[in-house]
Amino acid sequence: MREWEKWQEWSNEYIRVFLRDDVYGVEHPMRKEIRNKIKDLGVKTLLDVCCGPGVDYEGLKKAGLDIDYVGTDITSKMIESCQERFPEARFEVGDIYNLNFPDSTFDAVICKDVLCHLPDYVTPL
């Protein structure tokens, strides 16, 4: 594991900065692209696997998209930060290798900037 991938050791302040960051924040072109796709496809229920500090939820909210959203992440500090910032949404601690949602629970699933950090990225797919 690389030093900066020790997610549980990130400070609350760093998590908040990450959320606002120009590079990784809501205006990142990839995040915009994901939002556009979600809008175009008419997605109404969305699972954000490994949601981190909730940046994509923030973007969806700012874009005014009415979506039933669930964010999961293995790092409890990330989830705590999300719950604090976005109490209206559902965030849960969850391991990408062991998700327990029934089939067809969601219209779409996003998993951004995650697979490259996993020891085995094939199994979750």
Ligand SMILES: C[S@@+](CC[C@H](N)C(=O)[O-])C[C@H]1O[C@@H](n2cnc3c(N)ncnc32)[C@H](O)[C@@H]1O
């Ligand atoms: C680079 S961040 C990306 C966060 C978010 N998807 C984004 O684009 O802003 C990677 C996230 O993957 C989470 N993660 C790493 N391994 C995981 C696992 N096995 N199950 C669930 N989440 C995991 C980390 O806690 C971290 O929040």
